[in-house]
Amino acid sequence: MSTETKAPANINLIQALNWALHDAMEADENVIVFGEEVADPEGGGVVKISSGLSTKYGSRVRSTPISEMGFMGAAVGAAVVGMKPVVEIMLMNFVAVCMDQITNHAAKLRFMSGGQTHVPMVIRTMTGSGIQNGGQHSDFLEAWFCHTPGIKVVMPSNPVDGYGLLRSAIDDPDPVLFVEHLKSYFAPGIAPERGSKIPLGKARIHKAGTDVTVIGYSRSMLDIPPVAAKLQAEGISCEVIDLRTVSPLDMETILTSVKKTGRVVVVHEAVKSFGVGAEISARIHEALFKELKAPVQRVASNDSPVPYAPPLEAAFLYSHADIEAAIRRTLA
Amino acid sequence: MNTYQPDSETLVDIYRKMTLIKQSDDRVIGAMKAGRMRMPYYSARGQECIPAAISVLLTDEDYLVTIYRGVHDMLAKGLPAKLLWAELAGKATGSCKGKGGPMHLTYPSKGCMVTTGIVGSSMPIACGLGLASQLRGEKRVTIANFGDGASNIGAFHESLNLAAVWKLPVIFVCQNNQYAEHTSYSKGTSVAKISDRAVSYCIPGLHVDGNDPIAMYSAAKTAIERARSGEGPTLIEAMTFRFNGHLIGDMGEYIPKAEYAAAVAADPYPKYRSWLLETKQASEADLDAIDLAIRAEIDEAEAFAMSSPPPDAIEVKRDVYAYEIA
Amino acid sequence: MSTEIILPKIGFSMDEGTIAEWMAADGASVEKGQPLYSLESEKSVQEIEAPVSGTLKILKGTGESYPVGTVIGEIA
Numbered sequence: 001m002s003t004e005t006k007a008p009a010n011i012n013l014i015q016a017l018n019w020a021l022h023d024a025m026e027a028d029e030n031v032i033v034f035g036e037e038v039a040d041p042e043g044g045g046v047v048k049i050s051s052g053l054s055t056k057y058g059s060r061v062r063s064t065p066i067s068e069m070g071f072m073g074a075a076v077g078a079a080v081v082g083m084k085p086v087v088e089i090m091l092m093n094f095v096a097v098c099m100d101q102i103t104n105h106a107a108k109l110r111f112m113s114g115g116q117t118h119v120p121m122v123i124r125t126m127t128g129s130g131i132q133n134g135g136q137h138s139d140f141l142e143a144w145f146c147h148t149p150g151i152k153v154v155m156p157s158n159p160v161d162g163y164g165l166l167r168s169a170i171d172d173p174d175p176v177l178f179v180e181h182l183k184s185y186f187a188p189g190i191a192p193e194r195g196s197k198i199p200l201g202k203a204r205i206h207k208a209g210t211d212v213t214v215i216g217y218s219r220s221m222l223d224i225p226p227v228a229a230k231l232q233a234e235g236i237s238c239e240v241i242d243l244r245t246v247s248p249l250d251m252e253t254i255l256t257s258v259k260k261t262g263r264v265v266v267v268h269e270a271v272k273s274f275g276v277g278a279e280i281s282a283r284i285h286e287a288l289f290k291e292l293k294a295p296v297q298r299v300a301s302n303d304s305p306v307p308y309a310p311p312l313e314a315a316f317l318y319s320h321a322d323i324e325a326a327i328r329r330t331l332a
Numbered sequence: 333m334n335t336y337q338p339d340s341e342t343l344v345d346i347y348r349k350m351t352l353i354k355q356s357d358d359r360v361i362g363a364m365k366a367g368r369m370r371m372p373y374y375s376a377r378g379q380e381c382i383p384a385a386i387s388v389l390l391t392d393e394d395y396l397v398t399i400y401r402g403v404h405d406m407l408a409k410g411l412p413a414k415l416l417w418a419e420l421a422g423k424a425t426g427s428c429k430g431k432g433g434p435m436h437l438t439y440p441s442k443g444c445m446v447t448t449g450i451v452g453s454s455m456p457i458a459c460g461l462g463l464a465s466q467l468r469g470e471k472r473v474t475i476a477n478f479g480d481g482a483s484n485i486g487a488f489h490e491s492l493n494l495a496a497v498w499k500l501p502v503i504f505v506c507q508n509n510q511y512a513e514h515t516s517y518s519k520g521t522s523v524a525k526i527s528d529r530a531v532s533y534c535i536p537g538l539h540v541d542g543n544d545p546i547a548m549y550s551a552a553k554t555a556i557e558r559a560r561s562g563e564g565p566t567l568i569e570a571m572t573f574r575f576n577g578h579l580i581g582d583m584g585e586y587i588p589k590a591e592y593a594a595a596v597a598a599d600p601y602p603k604y605r606s607w608l609l610e611t612k613q614a615s616e617a618d619l620d621a622i623d624l625a626i627r628a629e630i631d632e633a634e635a636f637a638m639s640s641p642p643p644d645a646i647e648v649k650r651d652v653y654a655y656e657i658a
Numbered sequence: 659m660s661t662e663i664i665l666p667k668i669g670f671s672m673d674e675g676t677i678a679e680w681m682a683a684d685g686a687s688v689e690k691g692q693p694l695y696s697l698e699s700e701k702s703v704q705e706i707e708a709p710v711s712g713t714l715k716i717l718k719g720t721g722e723s724y725p726v727g728t729v730i731g732e733i734a
Contacts, residue, residue, distance in 0.1 A: 032467065034439055059467065065497060070490030073456020077474075078464040080457070081395070100487075104450050105457065113438035114653040117445065149652050173654040312476030366709035367664025367727065582670030588667040 011191045013184050016159035017049045017124075020166035021086065023194060025057050028084060030061045031170060034071055035088025035124075039063040046090055047126070047185055072098035072123070078104045079121040084170055091126035092179060093136045097145075106175040107150030121176075122254050123168045128182035128219055129269065129317055135305035140218075140270035145177045145277070146247040152200055153247040155179045157221035159189040161244050163200030170199060181219040181269075204252035205257070209239035212263040213297065215254065215280060217243040220267040220299075225321045238327065246276055255287055263292035263330035267323055272300035295328040333538050336550045338403035340613045342388050343465045346545050347608055347619065350386035351611055351626050354405040354601050356413060357576075359630050360403075360420060364580055368638070371434050376404035378543075381600045382507050382570045383408035386475060387549035389556050390443070395461040397446045397454040401507075401574070406479050410442030415631050417637035425640040429647060452482040455491035455504060462500035462565075468502035473559040474502045481512025492567060496533040503555040506567065507542060509574040514586045527569035535565050538616040540568025543600035575599075608629040660734035661710045663694070665718075666725040668704070673701035674722045677730060682708075684716040687732060695730075708733060 025031045031055055037043050042063040044051030054061035055204035064071040068089060075085035089095055095102060102123065110118040129138040145153050154169055156162040156174055162180070169176040206221065207228060216224045221242050228238035239257050243250065258264055264284055277298035284296055299318045307316055349427055357377045363369040374600050379401075387408035389398075398405040407416065411427060417598035421427030435449035445461060448454050458476030465472040482488055483506055495502045506526050510517045523529060530537025535559070540551040548570060549550070555566035577584045584592060608614045649657050665675055678696040682688045694708040708714075710733050717729040 032463075033529070053582075056628065062498070065490075065493060067490040067494060069487050070494040072458050073453065073487065073491070074460035074463055074494060075459035077446070077460020077462075078467075079460070081461055081464045082458075083467070084463045085460075100453055101456060105448065105453060107439075109655070111444065111651045112428060112436035113446075113651075114427070114431045114440050116428065116440050118654065149657075153654075171425055326459040362707075362709070364668060365666050365706050367662075367666040368709075370667040371724065372670065580669060581667075581672060581700065581702070581704075583704065585702075 002065055010188045011159050012186050013159050013162045013180065014047050014049055014187055016163040016192050017180070018051055019049060019165045019192070019194060020095045021050060021053055021264065024167055024170045025053060025060065030082060031084045031086065031112070032078065033086045034062040036063050036066055036090050037057055037063055038088055039085055041228050044247045045088065045298055050088070056195050068094055068098040069101060072076065073102040073105070075121045076101050076119055079119040080109065080117045084120050086122045088172060089125040091137050091299045092125045095141060097127065102151065103148045105237060110174065111150060118173055119175045120173050122178050123175070124178045126180040128312055129306045130183060130314065131197050131307055134308040137229045138306035140268065142179055142246055143270060146276060150174065152176045152245065153179065154200060154245050156244060157184055157216040157242055160192040161198060161204065163192035164196050165200065165244060167197040168200050176200070179218060183219055184222060185277045187222060190300065198244070199236045201248045203246055203253040204242045204246065206240040206242045207238065209237035211237045211261055212239070212265060212330050213237045213241060213257040214265045214267065214327065215243060216267045217246055223320060223323060224267055227320050227327070231324065231327060236327065236331065240274060244323055249280065258284055258288055259291060262291055265294065265299060265323065265326045265330060267299040267318065269301055269317065272298055273303050275300055294330040297329055299323050299326045333551055333554050335546065336553050338549050342607060343545070343613045344618065345388050346384045347614070348622050349387060349408045350380040350601055351606065351622055352413065353380040353384065354406050355613065355626050355630050356403070356407060359634060361576065362581060363634065369421055373434055373580045374401040374578065375580060376401050376574065378575040378595065378599065379509060379547050379572045381508055381548055381576055381604065382505065382542045382572060385545045386505065388553040389549070389552050390475070391625060393472050395445050395472060397458045397461065398477040399451070399454050399479065399481065400449045401435065402437065402447050402477060406437045406444050406447065407437065407497050409444050411437060411439040411469065413633035414636045415439065417633040418640050421637040422642065423637055423640035424643040425636065430643040431651065438510050452478060452485035452487035454478050455487050457501045459491050459494050459500055462495065462502040463498065465501055471503065471560050473556050475505055476502055477505050477507060478510065480506060480508040480510065480517055480526060481520065483529060484520055492530070492533040492535065492565070495565035496535045499562065501559035502565045503552070503559055504565060504567045506569045506570050507572055507578065509572050511574070511578070511587070513578045525569060527567055530567040535567060537567045537569070539569045540571070542572040543598065545604055569604060597618050660732040662729045663709070663731040663733065665724050665726055665728040665730050666706065669700040672699045672726060674723045674725045677718060677720045678703055679720055680716055683712050685716060686714050688712065688714050
């Protein structure tokens with residue numbers, strides 16, 4: 001993949017993330033990349049996000065054994081002494097076999113050491129339903145990590161954010177879980193400006209509006225805009241917020257919007273119960289209960305494992321009609 | 333494995349470290365029984381020789397990772413007794429500001445990088461420390477301590493494999509005290525010797541009497557030289573025994589009385605002292621002076637810990653991230 | 659100056675303990691390190707030694723359960 005600085009007008013998220021890794025490795029020799037199949041002889045990653053890195057940076061880029069607990073711990077250890085590992089977990093469900101290193105170590109060492117050590121690492125992973133990968137290759141598990149103090153959770157939805165957020169995640173002094181969505185990979189978008197970083201913890205107003213605040217991130221940012229556009233034609237003005245960073249939450253942007261609209265819908269692909277939507281809803285109710293014109297609505301996936309058969313997959317995930325109905329409920 | 337004969341100065345240094353570990357341990361338990369300190373304390377009494385003999389071969393640059401039963405490893409590597417005691421007491425002046433406690437001791441300036449309370453988790457982290465040194469072209473080695481029980485968890489196997497594949501400068505030190513919490517070795521472990529498991533990863537596996545300072549020193553030197561010269565990892569199984577159960581309050585009912593009595597009779601600490609005197613490596617006066625100096629050091633550490641202030645409540649907001657949380 | 663004898667925490671989940679027996683009498687002279695009382699907690703009984711030498715004053719009797727941290731006696 002190209003490492004030229006002259007950007008084409010439109011690229012996809014895969015290319016943007018590849019640029020970010022190339023640029024980060026070029027900028028800081030402490031940046032190292034490892035994970036299953038990430039080096040060029042093994043294909044440069046399942047969807048080629050790490051393509052070209054090992055050819056250019058040699059032993060700083062390594063394909064690992066299928067040994068997530070081992071190499072996740074190795075990332076923690078390397079980070080403790082100032083390396084900046086970007087470690088890839090091929091699919092998000094596989095975090096379950098290395099949770100100990102993420103939640104007990106990466107997230108806690110700064111605190112438990114009284115600030116003597118810290119863990120500047122990035123865990124990149126991808127996931128998403130809708131491509132018949134079934135119950136162990138499709139989950140959105142971000143709530144597990146949002147519930148873990150000490151780690152940040154970043155979930156980009158487009159190439160510009162993907163590039164800028166990954167650069168910032170690599171620069172960040174604390175561990176960052178960086179979740180990519182399979183369906184977002186191939187959606188074309190505006191090319192990022194090389195070197196342009198986007199701060200973590202800052203949401204983006206995707207579309208300004210006055211009637212309803214619709215909050216999404218990652219995959220739901222593919223689904224919310226068409227619904228918002230449809231309702232706009234009826235005169236319903238949605239303000240669409242892309243969180244970009246899910247933890248820590250940008251409550252300032254959220255509350256500013258909700259003060260204006262008084263109505264909120266949160267949309268995410270992760271299952272509904274005990275999820276990010278619940279946290280956002282709770283915080284909004286705590287801060288702006290009297291200013292709300294309707295209860296906060298959540299649109300999310302069915303509380304079941306991700307199914308295999310296409311009709312079941314369709315029934316698992318929310319639909320555009322669900323988003324539309326939730327928005328209309330806030331206006332009723 | 334070669335047998336190396338350390339010089340008298342090194343032998344006395346090993347004694348000094350063993351004395352520091354033993355006296356500190358005795359005094360911590362005394363303070364706990366007197367009600368002056370409360371903590372989940374996993375005594376390493378009986379295992380002093382292992383870190384003492386290893387650490388005389390290390391510099392401050394070398395990395396150490398250990399586990400909840402790791403106070404001995406940390407003291408031997410150079411964690412100052414004062415900072416240890418203040419941490420155990422949960423004081424603001426502790427090495428981790430009272431935020432870690434006995435299971436999370438850390439002191440990077442002496443290479444004490446991580447203490448984990450999770451069985452087996454020291455080893456993957458050690459691989460990462462070794463990877464960092466390897467990529468930077470440094471000569472540092474990393475010592476990964478763990479117990480016999482940890483050799484049955486996946487992290488052990490993944491780490492040995494990864495370290496072998498990448499030829500990482502890591503020495504895996506299994507301190508085999510023969511009990512995984514309350515379960516005896518043979519009930520939980522399929523092999524007669526944990527060191528035999530090294531064969532699966534095509535790395536050397538050294539089985540050694542961890543209570544014999546010369547044998548322990550020789551094994552450690554062999555492994556450290558191999559790691560420093562870029563040849564990769566070694567697994568050392570150091571046989572030992574813990575005298576104070578899994579944690580303080582454990583009365584050891586699951587240990588056969590004869591087995592316990594035999595282990596205590598073979599206590600490596602007085603045995604080593606006698607050996608030093610018999611072989612004239614040191615005089616009684618020399619060793620007495622060391623004992624007294626360490627007694628003073630622990631007196632000072634205890635007084636420092638007891639007189640130090642507790643952490644301020646604001647500390648729960650700090651060190652979660654680089655910035656203070658709201 | 660007297661030294662307080664504090665009911666210790668010497669078990670994983672211990673938050674209280676029972677004095678099974680005082681092994682020295684109230685008012686007796688005790689030596690540092692001698693068995694002072696036996697403590698019953700979490701199914702185990704263990705002997706606790708005198709932390710210092712001096713004259714024992716018993717403040718809490720046997721058979722009753724006290725929280726960890728209770729001053730059960732003094733040595734003056």
